[in-house]
Amino acid sequence: MQIISVINQKGGVGKTTTVINLAAGLSQQDKKILVVDLDPQGNATTGLGLSNLGASEDTIYGVLNGTKQISEVIKKTEFKNLDIVTSNVDLSGLEVETAGDSNRAFILKLKLTAYLNNSRGSYDYILIDCPPSLSLLTVMALVSSNSLVVPLQTEFFALEGLTQLMKTIERVKISLNPELNIRGILLTMYDKRNKLSSQVEKEARDYFNEKVYSTVIPRNVRLSEAPSHGMPVLMYDKLCPGSKSYFSFTHEFINQETNMGGVA
């Protein structure tokens, strides 16, 4: 069982799209997946066909404010092997509400550990969708995770934000979670007609070397349509270029474990 956060403090780079479609891809390979929506926007929630308007106690907010246990708020999606802890806008109040709690960065980790100890590991992966900030919620995700997937939009300024992210990861690693590592960087919204895309790709590969996945996610309108139908693109249109790229990413992701000698 592994906990993986999809993270980048820059907004709109494909975090949620990656969580939804990696979750769908893995679930189709018979892996059992729990998505944790840790973003008050609740995009992973709606993108997987659930509502982000229901009672907030039944969401990750209810867990983090101490009202509920994870096991009480897990919901099934329509898709086999794919469950979710939803989010809603009340989550944005958590940072202020927990201001007096000096251990608040550990709340999510404690809740996940308690859940895993009681559930005997019924999931192969827990995938956390992070909000676009380096706020408390993101730190909670960093503290709770074994590893990180960082989507990088192939456009100007993409690499600048990464320096800040790397610093934060390093700081959390030193003080709060020594095991944390970057599993890989995924290039997203690649437009092969745009020279900038290939420039950013080259820079990223030169700098981060084998940390950058060979799979590149193209800009594809089907990927942006799928969430409004409440489904992963892999179910919405499994033959479109976006689906093919996320299938390929899923395989690369699973193979990382075979290469690391783990159980894939």
Ligand SMILES: Nc1ncnc2c1ncn2[C@@H]1O[C@H](COP(=O)(O)OP(=O)(O)OP(=O)(O)O)[C@@H](O)[C@H]1O
């Ligand atoms: N490869 C792609 N091609 C076309 N559109 C995409 C692609 N990936 C994501 N999108 C669209 O771009 C927008 C931003 O993507 P997404 O929500 O996945 O990013 P995010 O990093 O989660 O954003 P936020 O920081 O707000 O949480 C969405 O409308 C999504 O449907």
Ligand SMILES: [Mg+2]
């Ligand atoms: Mg998002």
